[in-house]
Amino acid sequence: xxxxxxxxxxxxxxxxxxxxxxxxxxxxxxxxxxxxxxxxxxxxxxxxxxxxxxxxxxxxxxxxxxxxxxxxxxxxxxxxxxx
Numbered sequence: 375x376x377x378x379x380x381x382x383x384x385x386x387x388x389x390x391x392x393x394x395x396x397x398x399x400x401x402x403x404x405x406x407x408x409x410x411x412x413x414x415x416x417x418x419x420x421x422x423x424x425x426x427x428x429x430x431x432x433x434x435x436x437x438x439x440x441x442x443x444x445x446x447x448x449x450x451x452x453x454x455x456x457x
Contacts, residue, residue: 422436430439
């Protein structure tokens with residue numbers, strides 16, 4: 375009888391610890407993803423503005439200019455360009 379109470383108590387503690395860990399993990403990962411999305415989004419806006427202002431040709435979209443530039447200047451071996 376005493377052993378089963380101890381087992382139940384240990385299981386309850388284990389569930390609490392796991393649930394607390396998952397909550398912390400979720401908060402940390404979610405926070406990191408928000409920061410990452412903000413940084414990547416800001417960088418993309420900045421590069422799009424630069425390409426639009428200085429590298430597009432008449433009637434060419436930013437995406438078309440990026441594709442043209444990637445074709446004209448391939449990335450060094452082993453590197454892939456960012457999209």
